[in-house]
Amino acid sequence: MKERHVLVVFPHPDDEAFGVSGTIAQHVQNGTPVTYACLTLGEMGRHMGVPPFANRETLPHIRKQELEEACRILGIHDLRLLGYRDKTVEFEDEEELADRIAAILAETNPSLVITFYPGYSVHPDHDACGAAVIRALKRWPKEERPTVHCVAFAKNCEQDLGQPDVIRDVSPVIETKLAAIRAHRSQTEGLMQAASKRGDALAWLKTERFWTYRWDD
Amino acid sequence: MQPIDAAAVQEALDRFANRDVYIHLETTNGAYASHHNERFFSAGAYIRNVRIRFTRGKITGPGPYRVGLKLQIGWVYAEGLTHWEWTNEGQLLLAGHDYEGKLAVALELSDTPFA
Numbered sequence: 001m002k003e004r005h006v007l008v009v010f011p012h013p014d015d016e017a018f019g020v021s022g023t024i025a026q027h028v029q030n031g032t033p034v035t036y037a038c039l040t041l042g043e044m045g046r047h048m049g050v051p052p053f054a055n056r057e058t059l060p061h062i063r064k065q066e067l068e069e070a071c072r073i074l075g076i077h078d079l080r081l082l083g084y085r086d087k088t089v090e091f092e093d094e095e096e097l098a099d100r101i102a103a104i105l106a107e108t109n110p111s112l113v114i115t116f117y118p119g120y121s122v123h124p125d126h127d128a129c130g131a132a133v134i135r136a137l138k139r140w141p142k143e144e145r146p147t148v149h150c151v152a153f154a155k156n157c158e159q160d161l162g163q164p165d166v167i168r169d170v171s172p173v174i175e176t177k178l179a180a181i182r183a184h185r186s187q188t189e190g191l192m193q194a195a196s197k198r199g200d201a202l203a204w205l206k207t208e209r210f211w212t213y214r215w216d217d
Numbered sequence: 218m219q220p221i222d223a224a225a226v227q228e229a230l231d232r233f234a235n236r237d238v239y240i241h242l243e244t245t246n247g248a249y250a251s252h253h254n255e256r257f258f259s260a261g262a263y264i265r266n267v268r269i270r271f272t273r274g275k276i277t278g279p280g281p282y283r284v285g286l287k288l289q290i291g292w293v294y295a296e297g298l299t300h301w302e303w304t305n306e307g308q309l310l311l312a313g314h315d316y317e318g319k320l321a322v323a324l325e326l327s328d329t330p331f332a
């Protein structure tokens with residue numbers, strides 16, 4: 001199905017890389033505009049390159065450039081950097097954060113939103129990001145809300161949420177996806193090298209899985 | 218110290234907001250971590266009696282808890298917090314003890330410098 005507009009909301013510059021970038025590339029290929037709102041620049045990341053080419057102070061600049069390169073590769077022309085700080089999203093005022101996201105929702109009017117499933121996404125920034133998107137959308141009447149596809153990877157997500165209901169085969173765009181992953185060099189180079197040594201990188205990257213958010217109101 | 222009561226800690230954090238307070242913040246693996254396990258890379262840091270002023274303090278998590286203090290132009294953050302205490306001097310002490318009961322992290326706030 002061709003979407004009108006896709007809005008991707010994640011807290012860290014590489015959150016889209018492994019689990020969503022193939023989906024993004026396919027939407028772009030279908031002619032659907034994609035907006036990516038990224039809450040932080042991943043300032044507190046621990047991957048600094050091997051050997052380290054980033055430091056605590058240069059990391060956000062490097063990750064911003066990597067994200068811009070990934071967006072260029074994926075064909076995302078609308079990247080919004082919201083200016084929050086890594087590892088602090090959960091401590092922000094929830095209403096203010098939802099206001100920022102609500103403004104982007106109102107402006108872009110997406111038919112599909114992609115974010116983290118709140119409570120099932122391990123990193124507190126992931127959960128707080130997903131929760132803010134849901135909070136913003138709950139201000140809309142239920143029947144006017146866009147579909148929300150969530151990424152989740154907590155140990156209990158399948159037990160609580162069941163199997164993911166959206167399974168996308170992204171093998172037709174796998175080269176684009178791999179290039180987008182590699183664009184986040186500071187964060188992914190070590191992982192990709194380890195995976196290629198094991199020889200299992202491609203298999204799991206060819207499929208992307210989402211849970212459609214179930215409204216509880 | 219008592220197991221953290223998140224609502225009570227939130228109330229205490231609110232009382233310290235928007236005024237000058239002294240902070241002690243510490244993380245530690247203990248001085249012997251690398252001695253006991255050569256593959257363990259020991260790291261830690263602490264600051265003590267640094268004066269800060271935060272606009273919002275918040276405790277989150279299901280336990281162990283996390284606390285973030287938003288400053289005018291910065292942040293203070295601690296994770297792994299399990300216990301708390303209000304001292305007679307009005308100091309808020311938060312600590313995280315590991316599975317063996319040893320201190321791993323401490324975040325403390327006081328209106329006056331710590332001794």
Ligand SMILES: [Zn+2]
Pocket residue numbers: 011012014015123126
């Ligand atoms: Zn992330």
